[in-house]
Amino acid sequence: MKSLRAVLVDMDGTLASTSEANWVAYGRALYEAGVVLSREQFLERARSRNWREFLPEILEEFDVEADPAAIAHRKTEIYRTLLDTVSVNWPLVRLLEALRPHMATALVTTASAASVEALLRVHGLARHFDLVVTGDDVRRHKPDPEAFEIAASRLGVEPDECLVYEDSDEGVTAANLFGAHVIRIVL
Numbered sequence: 001m002k003s004l005r006a007v008l009v010d011m012d013g014t015l016a017s018t019s020e021a022n023w024v025a026y027g028r029a030l031y032e033a034g035v036v037l038s039r040e041q042f043l044e045r046a047r048s049r050n051w052r053e054f055l056p057e058i059l060e061e062f063d064v065e066a067d068p069a070a071i072a073h074r075k076t077e078i079y080r081t082l083l084d085t086v087s088v089n090w091p092l093v094r095l096l097e098a099l100r101p102h103m104a105t106a107l108v109t110t111a112s113a114a115s116v117e118a119l120l121r122v123h124g125l126a127r128h129f130d131l132v133v134t135g136d137d138v139r140r141h142k143p144d145p146e147a148f149e150i151a152a153s154r155l156g157v158e159p160d161e162c163l164v165y166e167d168s169d170e171g172v173t174a175a176n177l178f179g180a181h182v183i184r185i186v187l
Contacts, residue, residue, distance in 0.1 A: 004103060006104040007164075011119065026042060028078050033066040048169070116134045143171075165183050
C-alpha cells in the first residue's frame with residue numbers, strides 16, 4: 001500500500017448535516033412554483049440525486065410548468081438563509097486540522113458551487129481545504145467517480161493515496177470505483 005497523501009471529504013451528510021436545510025429550501029422553492037409535497041415525498045424522489053435529475057420529474061409528476069434551473073436557483077437563495085441551522089461535523093474538522101500539515105485536503109461534493117461556497121463561508125470551513133470540487137465541476141454526479149478523479153488529478157495524487165470520508169451509498173460507490181480507501185460517516 002502506498003502512503004496516504006490526500007484526504008477527500010464529502011459535504012452533505014459528512015462534513016455537515018445539511019438535509020433539513022436542503023429540504024426546507026427545496027420545499028419552499030417548489031411551493032413557490034406550485035408544487036406541494038411532504039418531506040418524505042421529496043426525499044423519495046431526490047435522495048442522493050442532482051436537481052437536474054429529480055426536479056424535472058417532480059414538475060412533470062405534479063403537472064407544473066416551471067424551469068427546473070430557476071427552482072434550483074431559488075432553492076440556493078433560500079438555502080443561504082438557513083445555514084445557521086446546519087450542524088457541522090466538528091470532530092471531522094479537527095481531524096482535518098491535524099492532517100492538513102501532512103497531506104492535502106479536498107472537499108469533494110456534487111452540491112452546487114454556490115451552496116458549497118455559502119456553507120464554507122458561514123461556518124469558516126474553507127481554510128481547511130486545499131481544493132474544493134463541486135457539482136459545477138463535473139458532468140456526471142456520484143455514484144460516478146468523476147469528482148474524485150478531478151480532485152486527485154488537481155492534487156497530483158493517485159487513487160490509492162487517497163482516504164475518502166463519505167456518508168451515502170452513492171458516495172461510497174463512487175469512492176470505491178475511484179480506487180480510494182473509504183471511511184463511511186454516519187451523522
